[in-house]
Each structure stands twice: as structure tokens, then as C-alpha cells.
Amino acid sequence: MSNDILRPDGGAHLRTVALPRDANASGDIFGGWTLSQMDLAGGTFAAAHSAERVVTVRIDVVEFLKPVSVVDDVSVFYELEHEGDTSIAVMIEVWARPRTGDTQHKVPEGVFCYLAVGKDSQPTQTS
DSSP: OOOGGGOOSSOOSEEEEOOGGGBOTTSBBOHHHHHHHHHHHHHHHHHHHHTSEEEEEEEEEEEEOSOOBTTOEEEEEEEEEEEOSSEEEEEEEEEEEOTTOOOOEEEEEEEEEEEEEOTTSSBOOOO
16 A cells, blocks of 8 residues: 555545544544545546446455544545446545644545446446
8 A cells, every 4th residue: 555645646536524423432533434435536436437327336455544533634536447348446545634734644545346337227338
């Protein structure tokens, strides 16, 4: 997995703030909340890229590197990993920055796989 210094260039594809309602009893943000932000960004990209409805079919090797804290500024970055006839794999990284700081650190990264489906919910060709 890559180093904190190698944050992707350009602006984040999705930005949000981790809120107290998303925290566990220890005060850290639930991993499931972070996964949902990753899936939201990746699915939006996959649908736009394929010009089709997509569904998440697999999440490969998500590694949680550091916890996300309440009120951290959370930025999600993605890039196309692989495109098949009916599927798209997207590499997704999440970076967090304390609300009162300027140092960002990578929290998780992983590959999300999406399947393009038609109105009948059956696989269809990506554009």
C-alpha cells in the first residue's frame, strides 16, 4: 500500500466531514461509514464512466491504515483500475485532515468492483 506522502493530485472527488453520529464508543469513525463514502464515490464514477446503472459486486483488499476522528475533513480520491466488458474496478483512497490542521493522512484504500446492469438487472456492456 502506498505512503501518506503520495496523496493523489487534483481535487477530491468527494469531500465530507465525519460527524459524532458516525463514531463508535471509542470516538473513532466506524469503518462501515468510511466504506460507504468510498462506495458512494466509486459507484458515482463507475456509473458516469460506463453510462449505465452499476451495482457493487466486490470490494478487494481494503486496508484501514489509520482511524478517522470525529470532525475530520474526509476526502475521497479514485481512479480507474480496470475495465472489462461488463465491469469496472476502481482504486479508491480516503484521506483525512484534522479540522484544525493542514496535515492529511491516508486512512483506507482499496479496490471496488462494479457491474453494469440494464433495466432488467442483468449484466450489460459498459460504454
